[in-house]
Amino acid sequence: MKYILPLLLLLLLASLSQAQEFVVLSQHCYGGTYIEAPSKIQIKPGGGYYVFGNTGSNDGDVGFNHGQSDYWLFETDANGQIVWEKTYGGSRAEGSISFLRTPDKGFLLYGYTFSRDGDVSCNHEGESADLWLVRTDSLGNMLWSRCYGGTHQEFGGKIIHDHEEGHFIFAATTGSVDGDITHNNGTYDLWVVKLDPEGNIVWQHAYGGAMQDQANSISLTSDGGYVVGGNIYNVQGGDLHCREGLPWNTFVAWMLKLDYRGEIEWQQCYGGDKEETMWEVIQTPDGGYAFVGLTSSGNGDANCYHGIPGVTGYFDTWIVKTNETGRIEWQRCLGGTGFDDPQFIRLLDDGTYLVGGYSDSKDFELSCSPSVNGASIGALYRVSANGELLWSKCYGSRYGATIRNVEVISPNHYVLAAQARSNHDGVNCNIHGFYDIWLVEIMDTTVSIQEQRPGAATAGLLLYPNPATTTTWLQLPERTAQSPMQLQLISPRGGVVYEATAGGRFHQLSTAHLPAGLYLVRLWDGEKWLVQKLVKE
Numbered sequence: 162m163k164y165i166l167p168l169l170l171l172l173l174l175a176s177l178s179q180a181q182e183f184v185v186l187s188q189h190c191y192g193g194t195y196i197e198a199p200s201k202i203q204i205k206p207g208g209g210y211y212v213f214g215n216t217g218s219n220d221g222d223v224g225f226n227h228g229q230s231d232y233w234l235f236e237t238d239a240n241g242q243i244v245w246e247k248t249y250g251g252s253r254a255e256g257s258i259s260f261l262r263t264p265d266k267g268f269l270l271y272g273y274t275f276s277r278d279g280d281v282s283c284n285h286e287g288e289s290a291d292l293w294l295v296r297t298d299s300l301g302n303m304l305w306s307r308c309y310g311g312t313h314q315e316f317g318g319k320i321i322h323d324h325e326e327g328h329f330i331f332a333a334t335t336g337s338v339d340g341d342i343t344h345n346n347g348t349y350d351l352w353v354v355k356l357d358p359e360g361n362i363v364w365q366h367a368y369g370g371a372m373q374d375q376a377n378s379i380s381l382t383s384d385g386g387y388v389v390g391g392n393i394y395n396v397q398g399g400d401l402h403c404r405e406g407l408p409w410n411t412f413v414a415w416m417l418k419l420d421y422r423g424e425i426e427w428q429q430c431y432g433g434d435k436e437e438t439m440w441e442v443i444q445t446p447d448g449g450y451a452f453v454g455l456t457s458s459g460n461g462d463a464n465c466y467h468g469i470p471g472v473t474g475y476f477d478t479w480i481v482k483t484n485e486t487g488r489i490e491w492q493r494c495l496g497g498t499g500f501d502d503p504q505f506i507r508l509l510d511d512g513t514y515l516v517g518g519y520s521d522s523k524d525f526e527l528s529c530s531p532s533v534n535g536a537s538i539g540a541l542y543r544v545s546a547n548g549e550l551l552w553s554k555c556y557g558s559r560y561g562a563t564i565r566n567v568e569v570i571s572p573n574h575y576v577l578a579a580q581a582r583s584n585h586d587g588v589n590c591n592i593h594g595f596y597d598i599w600l601v602e603i604m605d606t607t608v609s610i611q612e613q614r615p616g617a618a619t620a621g622l623l624l625y626p627n628p629a630t631t632t633t634w635l636q637l638p639e640r641t642a643q644s645p646m647q648l649q650l651i652s653p654r655g656g657v658v659y660e661a662t663a664g665g666r667f668h669q670l671s672t673a674h675l676p677a678g679l680y681l682v683r684l685w686d687g688e689k690w691l692v693q694k695l696v697k698e
Contacts, residue, residue, distance in 0.1 A: 183554060183603050183604065183605055184603065184604055184651055184653060184679070184681055185587075185589075185601060185602070185603055186602040186603065186604055186651055186681065186683065186690075186692075187241065187600075187601075187602045188588070188589055188590050188599065188600065188601045188602070189237070189241035189590055189599075189600045190581060190584070190588075190590035190591055190592055190593065190597040190598065190599050190600075191212070191222045191235070191243070191593075191597060191598045191600075192216065192218060192221055192222055192223070192592075192593040192594055192596070192597035192598055193216065193217075193218020193219065193220045193221030193222060193223040193593050193594055194218055194220055194221060194593060194594035194595070195216070195217035195218040195594050195595055196215075196216075196217045196218075196230075196594070196595050196596045197214060197215065197216045197217070197218065197223075197233065197580070197594075197596060197597055197598045198214050198215050198257075198565065198580045198596065198598065199212060199213070199214040199565050199566060199578035199579070199580065199598045199599075199600075200213050200214050200215070200257040200258055200259055200260070200272070200565065200566065200578075201213050201214075201259045201260055201566050201578065202566060202568050202576060202578040202600065203260075203262070203568060204568050204570065204576065205236070207239070208238065208239025208685060208689070208690075209236065209237040209238045209239050209240075209241070209244070210236070210237045210241075210568075210576070210600060211234070211235075211236055211260075211262075211268070212233075212234070212235050212236075212237070212578070212598065212600070213232070213233070213234050213257055213259070213260040213268075213270060214232075214233050214257050214578075214598055215230050215231070215232065215233060215255070215256060215257045216230065216231055216233040216248060217229065217230045217231075218593070218594060221593040221594065222235070222243055222246065222593065223246070223248065224246060224248070225248050226248055226250075227248065227249075227250040227251050227252060227276070227279040227280065228250055228251055228252035228253055228254070228276060228279065229252070229253055229254040230250070230254045230255055230256070231248040231249060231250035231255055232248065232249040232250055232255050232257050232270055232272060232295065233246065233247075233248050233257070234246065234247050234248075234249070234260070234268060234270060234297070234301050235247070235301075236301075239647075239685060241600070245300055245301060246301070247297070247301035247302070247303075249270065249280045249295050249303065249306075250274065250276055250279055250280055250281065251274065251275075251276020251277060251278045251279035251280060251281040252276055252278050252279060253274070253275035253276040253277075254274075254275045254276070255272060255273070255274045255275070255276065255281075255293065256272045256273045256274075256290075256316070257270070257271075257272040258271050258272045258273070258317065258318065258319065258320070259271050259272075259319060259320055261320060261321070261322060261329065263296070264327065265298070265299070266299040267296065267297050267298045267299050267304070268295075268296075268297045268299075268301065269294065269295070269296055269297075269320070269329065270294070270295040270296075270297065271292070271293075271294055271319075271320040271331065272292070272293055273290040273291065273292050273293055273315065273316050273317075274290060274291055274293040274308065275288075275289075275290050280295070280303060280306060281293065281306070281308070282306075283306060283307055283308035284308050285308065285310050285311055285312055285337075285340045285341075286312050287311075287312035287313065289310075289312070289313050289314040289315075289336070290310070290314055290315060290316055291308040291309060291310035291315055292308065292309040292310055292315045292316070292318075292331070292333055293306060293307075293308055293309075294306060294307045294308075294309070294320075294356075294360055296360065305359075305360070307360040309333075309341050309354060309362075310335065310337055310340055310341060310342070311335065311336075311337025311338065311339040311340030311341060311342045312337055312339055312340060313335070313336035313337040313338075314334075314335075314336040314337070314349075315333055315334065315335045315336070315337065315352070316333065316334055317333055317334050317375065317376065317377060318331055318332045318333035318334060318352075318376045318377060318378070318379070319331065319332055319377070319378050319379050319441075321379060321380065321381065322381075323355060323356075323381075324381060324385050324421065327357070327358040328355060328356060328357055328358065328363065329355070329356045330353065330354065330355045330356065330379065330387065331353070331354055331356070331379065332351060332352070332353045332376040332377075332378065332379035332389050332391075333351075333352050333354070333376055334349050334350070334351065334352060334374075334375045334376050334391075335349065335350055335352040335367060336348060336349045336350075341354075341362060341365070342365070342367060343365065343367075344366075344367050345367050345369075346367065346368070346369045346370055346371065346374075346398070346399035346400060347369055347370055347371035347372050347373075347374070347395075347398070347399060348371070348372055348373050349369065349372075349373045349374055349375060350367040350368060350369035350374055351367065351368040351369055351374055351375065351376035351389060351391050351415075351417070352365065352366075352367050352368075352376065353365065353366050353368070353376070353379065353387070353389060353419065353423055355423070364422065364423055365423075366419075366423040366424075368389075368399075368400045368417060368425070369393065369399050369400060369401070370393060370394075370395045370396075370397065370398040370399035370400065370401040371395055371398045371399060372393070372394035372395040373394040374391065374392070374393045374394060374415070375391050375392050375393075376389060376390075376391040377390055377391050377392070377438070377439060377440050377441065378390040378391070378439070378440065378441040378442050378452075380442060380443050380444055381444070382418070382444050383444065383448065385420075385421045386418065386419050386420045386421050386426065387418075387419045387423075388416065388417070388418055388419070388442055388443075388444060388450060389416070389417040389419060389442070390414070390415070390416055390417075390439040390440070390441060390442035390452050390454075391414075391415050391417075391438075391439055392412045392413060392414055392415055392437070392438040392439060392454075393412070393413050393415045393430070394410075394411070394412055394413075395409050395410075396408070396409055396413055396430060397409065400425060400428075401415075401428075401430075402428060403415075403430035404430060406461065407430055407432050407461070408432070408434055408435070411435060411436045412432075412436045412437060412438055413430050413431065413432040413437055414430065414431040414432055414437045414438055414439035414452070414454050415428065415429075415430055415431075415439065416428065416429045416430075416431070416439065416442060416450065416452065416483075416487050418487070427486060427487065428487075429483070429486075429487030429488070431462045431463070431481065431489070432456075432458060432461055432462055432463060433456070433458025433459065433460040433461030433462060433463040433464070433466075433470070434458055434460055434461060434470070435456075435457040435458040435459075435463075435470050436455070436456075436457045436458070436476075437454060437455060437456045437457070437458060437462075437463055437479065438454045438455045439452050439453075439454040440452075440453055440454045440455070440503055440504070440505075441453055441454075441503075441504075441505055441506050443506060443507075443508055445482070445508060446508075446512075447485075448484075448485040449482065449483050449484045449485050449490065450482075450483045450485075450487065451480065451481065451482045451483070451506060451508065451514060452480070452481050452483075452506065453478065453479065453480045453481075453503045453505070453506040453516050454478075454479050454481075454503065455476040455477070455478070455479060455501075455502065455503070456476060456477050456479035456494060457470060457472070457475060457476050457477070458470055462481075462489060462492070463479060463492070463494075464492075465477070465479075465492060465493065465494035466494055467494060467496060467497055467498050467522075467524075467525050468497075468498045468499075469498075474500060475498065475499060475500055476496075476500055476501055476502065477494040477495060477496045477501050478494070478495040478496050478501040478502070478503040478516060478518060478520075478540070478542070479492065479493075479494055479495075479503075480492065480493050480495065480503075480506065480514065480516055480544055480548070481493075482548060491547065491548040492548065493544060493548045493549075493550065495516065495540075495542050495544075495550065495553070496520050496522045496525065496540070497520070497522025497523060497524040497525040498522060498524055498525065499520060499521040499522035499523065500520065500521050500522070501518070501519075501520040501522055501540065502518045502519055502520065503516055503517070503518040504517055504518040504519070504563075504564060504565055504566065505517055505518070505566055505567060507567060507569050509543075509569065509572040510571070510572050511572045512546040513543055513544060513545055513546060513551065513572065514543070514544040514545075514546075515541070515542070515543055515567065515569065515575070516541075516542045516543075516544060517539070517540065517541045517542070517564040517566075517567055517577070518539075518540055518563070518564055519537050519538060519539055519540055519562070519563035519564060520537065520538060520540040521536055521537050521538075536560075536561045537557075537561045537562070537563060538555045538556065538557040538561065538562055538563075539555065539556035539557045539562045539563055539564035539577065539579050540553065540554075540555060540556075540564065541553065541554045541555075541556065541564060541577070542554075555587075556577065556579065556587055556601060556603075557579070557581065557586070557587055557588065558581065558582070558583050558584075558585040558586035558587055558588045559583075559585060559586055560582045560583035560585060561581075561582045561583075562579055562580060562581045562582065562587075562588065562599065563579060563580045564577050564578070564579045565578050565579060565580060566578040573604060573605035574602075574603075574604045574605070574692070575602070575603055575604075576600060576601070576602045576603075577599075577600070577601040577602075577603065578598070578600060579598075579599040579600070579601060580596050580597070580598065580599060581596065581597055581599035582595065582596050582597075589656075604681065604692065622635065622636070622637065622682065622684060622691050622692075622693040623635070623636040623693075624636075624682060624693050624695055627694075627695055627696060628695075628696035628697065628698045629670075629672045629695060629696070629697055629698065630672065630673070630697075630698050631671070631672060631673040632669055632670065632671055632672060632673070633669075633670050633672055633695060634667055634668070634669055634670070635648070635663070635667070635668045635669075635670060635682060635684075635693075636667055637663060637665070637667070637668070637684065645662045645663065646662070646663050646684050646685055646686055647660070647662060647663075647684070647685040648660065648661045648662065648663040648668060648682070648683075648684050648685075649682070649683050649684075650670060650680055650681070650682055650695075651680060651681040651682075651683065652675075652678070652680060653678040653679055653680065658675065658680075663684065670682070670695075672695075672697050675697045676697070677697050677698055678696075678697055679694065679695075679696055679697075680694070680695040680696075680697060681693070681694060681695070682694075682695050
């Protein structure tokens with residue numbers, strides 16, 4: 162017999178799903194008295210995180226600083242406590258961008274350096290930055306480091322694992338025509354470099370025109386090649402072959418399709434009559450591509466801008482889906498009339514897209530609660546496979562926050578790597594100084610009727626009765642019943658209201674003292690969190 166919920170309960174669940182879509186499962190702040198910022202995080206198999214970013218501090222959670230700003234790598238346990246931390250750098254500034262794990266469980270840290278001392282012994286002549294690669298063991302101890310560049314500036318981009326096992330490839334920007342760079346078309350070029358396991362250059366190519374061209378992203382493609390995303394300033398000359406009608410005196414988004422040797426197979430340029438950029442590009446399962454960037458045009462390829470086209474300092478987040486040759490299939494502008502800056506795009510398992518960054522807009526797709534409406538807030542969007550906005554969320558406080566990266570656990574469960582300035586409003590952890598690294602685990606807890614029928618269980622957990630009034634019983638999965646496990650009950654505001662060690666297959670939870678609302682019950686099984694929703698009437 163089909164289970165039918167009473168009308169009152171239906172209304173309750175509907176109101177809960179509208180009012181409380183996301184729960185903050187946990188949040189932690191890390192840093193010292195100065196500025197810290199995350200570049201990338203990775204969830205550990207046993208719980209906890211590996212975090213890579215920058216630090217300007219020499220106190221608090223930071224054990225040592227070489228100079229102005231260092232690389233900072235640390236590991237946390239499942240409760241967010243730092244297990245170990247290391248800094249890397251010299252007396253000047255280092256900038257972190259990303260890291261990769263190596264086959265021996267070590268780390269490959271990627272960014273740039275201005276230093277020529279301390280841990281940095283490889284910078285080329287001149288006062289500008291080189292790209293800096295640091296190889297460590299599993300505990301962060303440095304094994305070797307290498308610099309890449311010439312006498313002028315190298316910066317930015319992304320590093321990924323190559324198709325060839327044990328090799329790496331990065332896309333960056335170079336202003337040099339000496340040192341490691343064998344060719345440059347103009348002032349700045351996109352620079353793609355393949356490395357062997359020891360960091361030696363296998364091949365390299367520079368791409369661009371006569372002006373300022375910049376690489377921001379690289380991804381592997383299913384045919385053994387690569388797709389590179391960036392921006393160009395002049396649409397003619399050198400390697401550039403853009404369609405007519407694009408401006409020659411402002412930035413245009415540029416997509417390059419390369420073969421396995423780095424040779425150009427095709428390219429596409431995107432823009433209107435103002436300014437567009439491409440921050441990250443990925444290949445989609447249909448063989449096409451999706452990218453996220455900035456737009457300030459209201460015409461051409463970018464006809465969805467919310468603001469006044471051409472007004473200096475204001476941009477929309479711009480997501481574009483293309484076919485297999487880079488032709489636009491659909492586009493969407495996200496944000497409002499302020500400055501909206503994307504940092505990433507992720508393709509989720511259900512075919513939707515997750516886009517995040519930060520914004521100072523207060524309107525259109527980003528109407529935030531006044532309590533988190535700071536000068537700049539973390540902005541998160543989910544977009545359908547056809548480009549429709551499914552939802553937008555704001556994270557931070559009235560004093561500002563930015564989302565820099567994300568680790569996706571499932572289509573409805575994420576860990577945000579953010580930067581926070583104040584422990585007010587949505588930031589509920591101890592801020593050490595001016596800006597801290599802020600890790601926020603969130604989960605979409607929208608309640609559907611199907612999830613509330615008797616016998617429904619999530620990740621092997623069973624709660625009954627659910628909805629509950631005074632008590633509910635938790636039935637644990639059979640495979641985990643022999644060892645005690647950490648059990649938590651998370652309130653609608655994201656706080657832990659109950660914590661215990663669960664042993665055996667059954668555990669009783671008292672709910673009589675709890676306010677009505679939507680809660681999360683989660684259980685650590687030794688490898689991951691198992692989560693089930695609980696409605697308290």
